[in-house]
Amino acid sequence: MSEMVATAPSPIDLAGMVAQLYRLLNDRPDCPSQEEIRRACDILFSSSLLKEEGRPVRARVILAPPDAFPLSDGPPDGVHAIRFTTPHAFSSNEIKRLSPAASFFHSAVAVWPDRDRGLRIWGILNTGPRWMNLVAGGRKPASHSILHPIIHVRDPGWLLFYHDYQLIGEWRGREFYGPRLDVFQSRLLRERFAHLRLHLVQELGDKxxxxxxxxxxxxxxxxxxxxxxxxxxxxxxxxxxxxxxxxFLPSTGVDGDPFRWIDCKYTSESDEAGRRFPHLMKKIIRRVGQLCPEGSTIEDAWQVFRTSKDAELDRLEEAFFELARFFSDLMLVDGAMVLDQGVRVLGFGGEIQVSHNVFRVFQAHDLDGTVLTDWNVQSDGTRHRAVYRLCSVEPGVIGFVISQDSQVRMIANVEDSVMFWMHSMV
Incomplete structure (x- = not known):
C-alpha cells in the first residue's frame, strides 16, 4: 500500500475560513467585514467553553440579515423568524443565555451588523429538525434552503461551519480542518452489500x-x-x-463461525424475528414502487420515498426507525454490537478477541481510499484498536466506532491494509 500513501490535504486556517464566509456574504453592501466575521468566530469559540446551568453551551448561529426570511413562514416547510424589537449585544455570554431558547436541533441565533454598532443578535430562527435528516437519517428532507453561513457551537472548543447545510470547515481545539467525508457515499459500502440488495429484490420477484x-x-x-x-x-x-x-460481518460469517473472533455476552436466536430489517425493507420498496408512476427512475423513486405523505409509508418509516432506535440502545451496552450483512443482530456486548496488535493503520482522505496517511494507532482508545485488530484478521468486516466525544469513524480492510474514514457530523 505504500504507493498509495500521499500527503494529507492541508488543513485550512481561520483566515481562510473568514475569507470564505465573507465571499458567501459580500453580495450585500451591509454585510459584515472580514474583521467582524473573525471576531464572531472568536466569540463563538469562547462561548463553546462556557456552561449554562452546568451544561456545555451548544448553539447554531446564522450570519444573515432580518429581511432574508418571510414574515409568515415556519417549519416544517420554512423558517419562523422571531425578530427582537431591540438587537442585543453579540457576546459569548449572550450566546450562553440564549442557547436554551435556541435549541440546537430546532433553532438558530441570528446575527447581522446593525449600522455602526457591529454585529448584533437580531432574533431567533425556528428551522425545525428536518435539516438533521441529511446526516442523521430520516425520510423527509428539509424543503427549504438557508443560503447563509451557519456556525455550530458543537462542544467545548469545537465549531463547525456550514453553508446550505453542507459542512465546509471545522475548528477543533487549535486546529482547522476542511470538510470531512460522508462515508455513506463511499464505493466500499455500495460494493460490499450489492449482492445482498440484489438477493432481497429477487426474493420479492416480479409477482x-x-x-x-x-x-x-x-x-x-x-x-x-x-x-x-x-x-x-x-x-x-x-x-x-x-x-x-x-x-458488520460477512454474510457467511467469519470463516463460517460468526463468533470466532468475538465473544458476545448476549447472542440472539437465528429466527424470523432477527430478519425484521429485510422484512421492513421489502415492504418499503414495494410501497414506493406502488406509489411511483409507470416508467419512473431511481431519482423519481427517491423523491417519492422522501416526500410522499402516504399513510402506509409513514407507518413503515416509523417501524423502520424504531428498529434503528432499538439497535442504538443495544450499542449502549459495553462491547460491540455484531450484525451480519443482512442487518440481523447476531449479538451485542461483544468483546473482540484478536491476540495480535495492529501497528500500521491508514487514514483515508477521499471516499475511494486512494489518498492515505499513516495514523498513530497508539493515540486511539480500546474501541478503535479492537476493530483495527478484527479487520486485520477478517478483511470482509466493516466497523463503525462512535467516540464519547461524538467522533465517527468507518473502519475496513482494503487490499490487506486497515484504514479508516472520519465521517462528517453536525
Missing part, C-alpha cells in the same frame, strides 16, 4: 414488485434506504453521549 421500477432501481432504492437506517442508528448513539461500536 410482488410493481413494474414501475427496474430491478436495478429497486436494488439502488434498497441501498439508499439502508444508508438512512444506519445513519439513524449511529446518530442516536452519538447524541446519547455514550459512544459505541457496531461491526
Amino acid at each position: 410482488c414488485l410493481p413494474q414501475t421500477l427496474s430491478q436495478e432501481d429497486y436494488s439502488e432504492l434498497c441501498h439508499l434506504v439502508s444508508l438512512q437506517f444506519v445513519k439513524r442508528v449511529i446518530n442516536l448513539v452519538r447524541t446519547s453521549g455514550h459512544g459505541g461500536t457496531v461491526v
